[in-house]
Amino acid sequence: MTSATRPMVVEWMLEFRQYRELFFFLIWRDVKIRYKQTLLGASWAIIQPFFMMIVFTLMFGRMAKVPSEGVPYPIFSYAALVPWTYFQYAVGQSGNSLVANSKLISKVYFPRAIIPAASALSGVVDFAIATVVLIGMMIYYHMPITTGLLLWPLFLIPLVILSSAIGMVFSAMNVKYRDIKYTIPFFIQSMLFLSPVIYGTGTVPERYQMFLRFNPLVGIIDAFRASVLPTREIDWGMLGVACIVTTVLFVVASIYFYRTERSFADLI
Amino acid sequence: MQAILADHLTKQYQLGALHHETMLREALVKMFHPRRQRNDNTILALNNLSFAVEQGEVVGIIGRNGAGKSTLLKVLSKITYPTSGRLKVRGRVASLIEVGTGFHDELTGRENIYLNGSILGMRKREIDARLDQIIDFAGVERFVDTPIKRYSSGMRLRLGFAVAAHMEPDVLFVDEVLAVGDADFQKKCLNAMDDLRSGGRTVLFVSHNMAAIENLCPRTLWIDAGKLREDGPSDKVIAAYLSTFSESQRSGYDLENVEGRSGSGAARFTRLEFLDEAGNPASVFRCGEPLRARFHYRCHERIRDPHFALSVYSDLGTRIFTVSTWHAGYYIANLEPGEGFIDLQIDDLFLQPNRYYLSIWISSTGQWYDKIEHCVAIDVDESNAHNNQGRGVHARWGLVYMPSRWELAAGVEKGGETEPRDVSL
Numbered sequence: 001m002t003s004a005t006r007p008m009v010v011e012w013m014l015e016f017r018q019y020r021e022l023f024f025f026l027i028w029r030d031v032k033i034r035y036k037q038t039l040l041g042a043s044w045a046i047i048q049p050f051f052m053m054i055v056f057t058l059m060f061g062r063m064a065k066v067p068s069e070g071v072p073y074p075i076f077s078y079a080a081l082v083p084w085t086y087f088q089y090a091v092g093q094s095g096n097s098l099v100a101n102s103k104l105i106s107k108v109y110f111p112r113a114i115i116p117a118a119s120a121l122s123g124v125v126d127f128a129i130a131t132v133v134l135i136g137m138m139i140y141y142h143m144p145i146t147t148g149l150l151l152w153p154l155f156l157i158p159l160v161i162l163s164s165a166i167g168m169v170f171s172a173m174n175v176k177y178r179d180i181k182y183t184i185p186f187f188i189q190s191m192l193f194l195s196p197v198i199y200g201t202g203t204v205p206e207r208y209q210m211f212l213r214f215n216p217l218v219g220i221i222d223a224f225r226a227s228v229l230p231t232r233e234i235d236w237g238m239l240g241v242a243c244i245v246t247t248v249l250f251v252v253a254s255i256y257f258y259r260t261e262r263s264f265a266d267l268i
Numbered sequence: 269m270q271a272i273l274a275d276h277l278t279k280q281y282q283l284g285a286l287h288h289e290t291m292l293r294e295a296l297v298k299m300f301h302p303r304r305q306r307n308d309n310t311i312l313a314l315n316n317l318s319f320a321v322e323q324g325e326v327v328g329i330i331g332r333n334g335a336g337k338s339t340l341l342k343v344l345s346k347i348t349y350p351t352s353g354r355l356k357v358r359g360r361v362a363s364l365i366e367v368g369t370g371f372h373d374e375l376t377g378r379e380n381i382y383l384n385g386s387i388l389g390m391r392k393r394e395i396d397a398r399l400d401q402i403i404d405f406a407g408v409e410r411f412v413d414t415p416i417k418r419y420s421s422g423m424r425l426r427l428g429f430a431v432a433a434h435m436e437p438d439v440l441f442v443d444e445v446l447a448v449g450d451a452d453f454q455k456k457c458l459n460a461m462d463d464l465r466s467g468g469r470t471v472l473f474v475s476h477n478m479a480a481i482e483n484l485c486p487r488t489l490w491i492d493a494g495k496l497r498e499d500g501p502s503d504k505v506i507a508a509y510l511s512t513f514s515e516s517q518r519s520g521y522d523l524e525n526v527e528g529r530s531g532s533g534a535a536r537f538t539r540l541e542f543l544d545e546a547g548n549p550a551s552v553f554r555c556g557e558p559l560r561a562r563f564h565y566r567c568h569e570r571i572r573d574p575h576f577a578l579s580v581y582s583d584l585g586t587r588i589f590t591v592s593t594w595h596a597g598y599y600i601a602n603l604e605p606g607e608g609f610i611d612l613q614i615d616d617l618f619l620q621p622n623r624y625y626l627s628i629w630i631s632s633t634g635q636w637y638d639k640i641e642h643c644v645a646i647d648v649d650e651s652n653a654h655n656n657q658g659r660g661v662h663a664r665w666g667l668v669y670m671p672s673r674w675e676l677a678a679g680v681e682k683g684g685e686t687e688p689r690d691v692s693l
Contacts, residue, residue: 108387183292
């Protein structure tokens with residue numbers, strides 16, 4: 001990189017600000033279309049994590065007897081499935097977003113990063129709806145509604161940034177390498193097993209714990225879950241590490257995106 | 269003050285890379301085998317192009333297809349980046365390369381106005397303020413809350429242009445969006461363009477519509493093969509540009525060295541010639557008049573039962589008709605090795621004025637000897653078809669005009685002669 005890069009990066013950020021209205025319109029479009037097109041509409045946001053919760057409860061809660069840290073397994077898994085479903089949706093959508101919006105890219109100029117970022121953010125609506133269902137489930141299981149839930153919007157920040165960072169890299173690679181789209185589902189599936197969704201962080205043997213922490217999803221998802229469990233404290237240290245890793249990933253992803261975006265219109 | 273400064277802009281495209289989908293696994297393989305040959309097949313879409321445009325100027329850009337006009341517009345509007353050279357554009361930029369970019373079928377007209385407007389760089393409050401004008405301009409009041417998947421293509425187009433016409437950028441790039449739509453709407457768009465001009469903003473306007481360019485733009489740039497061929501007052505540049513067409517509109521076309529032909533090569537077209545009724549070379553084709561095409565060929569071996577054929581395509585690639593010896597049941601027993609020609613006589617060229625592309629081939633059952641797609645482009649000019657009586661010889665009425673007659677039922681009174689009209693309408 002040359003010395004001229006720094007002011008260019010600043011310019012890039014300023015430009016993003018200038019186009020913030022388009023950014024919101026694209027989020028609005030994605031949300032609107034998602035709920036307009038599907039017959040089931042908003043219920044999609046609930047069905048997916050809820051159905052997964054049922055499957056997990058049967059498979060892992062009942063059959064495999066995965067320990068659920070002193071709360072009913074459905075609550076245990078659903079509290080992690082809400083952020084997980086967001087992550088899965090956001091990375092999938094945003095990873096394919098540039099190719100899906102190829103017409104925009106070849107016809108109009110605007111900061112390209114808006115597209116994957118808007119796709120990632122449009123999943124927040126689903127997240128919010130699924131969270132309401134969690135509250136309903138907690139009432140059903142007679143669990144205390146803790147103030148920990150108020151921290152969810154806060155935890156959402158690193159989750160959104162992490163999903164956007166991964167989505168940006170995938171979407172940029174997707175423009176150039178058309179086989180990336182087959183890699184994304186594979187990546188997401190692997191992450192499900194590498195993150196504490198089915199199991200809790202406590203069940204991971206000590207010697208693997210260190211490796212677990214390199215995955216920022218671990219700290220974030222665990223914070224979501226711990227905040228609603230009366231039986232546990234939030235592991236702020238692990239969350240802090242996750243936030244640092246997330247920030248680093250986001251910076252690296254931005255640089256990669258910035259350096260490849262000039263060729264998008266020629267390749268797409 | 270300068271609004272646009274283009275300084276030695278060059279844009280290089282890698283041929284093949286455009287249409288080849290790169291796979292990550294290939295890229296990984298290349299990493300380990302770096303000696304694999306590189307694709308050096310490049311094309312210069314823009315070649316060292318420099319010019320400046322003052323603020324408030326309205327400049328036309330003309331040139332043939334593939335000359336680099338669209339690439340220039342894309343570079344100017346930052347959609348794509350120049351390979352080398354510098355570019356400065358001052359002020360808020362909007363580019364109109366396509367009407368209705370980003371329209372989504374499921375969204376209503378109103379929602380699409382907001383979406384499209386913001387994609388084109390308008391602020392929400394600007395769209396709020398002009399919403400009624402936009403809806404009015406597009407003439408879609410009754411359908412504004414209907415998803416646009418229910419719109420006709422004309423309505424979409426009007427809606428798209430209406431949004432674009434209500435932008436207020438400092439610099440506007442427009443690419444050929446007027447080439448579509450019916451005549452009334454085109455007129456409306458041209459008026460809107462005129463308003464843009466009087467608004468004191470800088471406009472660059474790419475078009476094939478020379479009349480529109482001459483009307484709207486005092487200055488014109490002529491781009492040829494990625495280079496700036498001429499820059500000056502529109503009337504002069506357009507005249508110079510059009511004069512090159514009469515050169516290229518020739519009576520004969522050498523086909524010996526045409527690339528991209530297919531077939532076994534046992535027989536080859538060598539030349540295509542057009543003749544008038546007197547048998548002299550013809551370079552002007554007018555609708556409704558006769559045309560004689562002479563196909564010269566060279567035959568390398570004896571060919572049994574060959575078919576000669578000609579297909580005519582519209583400028584959008586629609587096949588309009590095919591004539592061939594096979595269709596006509598015209599049996600040629602053998603072609604002997606050597607050179608020769610065959611003539612095709614068209615008594616009435618019933619194409620409306622427009623540009624057409626010809627494809628020709630020699631074949632026999634189950635065999636291609638020579639096939640040249642889109643080998644020649646001809647411009648058909650208007651003429652006094654319909655025997656001086658009719659009107660409406662114009663491409664907007666369709667691709668062909670049909671020689672025909674009208675007959676009244678007995679007892680209905682026929683009027684006198686119609687007034688002579690302007691045949692170009």
